[in-house]
Amino acid sequence: MNRRRNELDLGSGPEIVGSLLPIELLAYRLARKASEPKSTHTHLRLDRGFNPLLRRKGRRRKMPVRVVESSTPSQVSGANSGNTLPQACSLLTVGQTFSGTQNVSSLQNEKDEAWRVNVCIQGCDLDHGYLCGTMEALNVPMADTPVVTFWEGEIVDGKNYTFFTGKWEAMPEDDIRHWTKFPSFLPLLSRVEADGGKTLDLSNYQYIFMRWKEQYFVNVGEDCGLTIAGFYYVCFSCIDGSISGFYYDPKSSPFQKLELKATNGERSGYSFSTYEFQ
Known part of the structure; x- marks a missing residue:
C-alpha cells in the first residue's frame, strides 16, 4: 500500500x-x-498494536483500502451539502475501547441471555461519516473462544448518511421504530419524518447516531452458529462516552439491546483522514 x-x-x-x-x-x-x-x-498512520491483516480460519485476510479525495466528500443523493458535521469527540477516536453487554434472545427461545461485549474503534473519518472496528463477544454459548467480528459504521450527519437506512431490509418505518427507542432522538423526530434529517444541524448536538454493520467473522468460521445478517442502530453520548444500540434483523428477536461504556484500555489501530476500508 x-x-x-x-x-x-x-x-x-x-x-x-x-x-x-x-x-x-x-x-x-x-x-x-x-x-x-x-x-x-492523502495521509495514513498505522499505530502500534493492530494488525490490518486479520486472521480467519488460519488465513490472513487483508482489508482493502479505498482512497477518498478530500476535495469531493461522498454524499447521499439529495442530502444537503451545507450541513455541518457532528462534533468531534475525544471518546470516539481510534483505539478507544468500550465494554458492556448485549441482551440476546431468539424467536424460538424467549429467555434472554446477556453476552459480555468489547468494542474497539479501529478507524474514524468524520468528514465522510465513516468508522470501523471490532466487536468481541466473550461468553457465547457453545463457543470455545470469544467470537470476534469486524464491523463498519455509518455516522448520521445529513450529508453522507441520513436517518433512513435504505438497505439491509430496513424500511423507513423500521428506522423510525428503532431510532425512537433512544430518548435523545425524540427532539429530532418531526424533522426526520419530513426528510430523513437532511436539514438538521447536528454539529452541536450532544449525541451521535450511527449504524454498525458487521462484515465478517474474524476468528471463527461462518458455520459457528451465529449470524451477522442484521445491523445495529447506535447512539453515542458525547457527554460520557456511553453507547446504546438495538440490533435489527427481520429473522431475529427484535430490539436486542447493546449497552457499552468507554474504558481506558491501551489505544491502538488506524488513524486516517482520507482512507476508508471497503
Missing part, C-alpha cells in the same frame, strides 16, 4: 533555463518549487 502523490514539475521554459548557469538554474528551480501550490496528499 503506497501513498499516492502528484509529482511536482520543476522545469521551466527553455528561454529561461537555457540562459542560467548550473548553480543559478538550481536556485531558480527551487524558487519555483517553493512558489507552487502544494499538492493535496
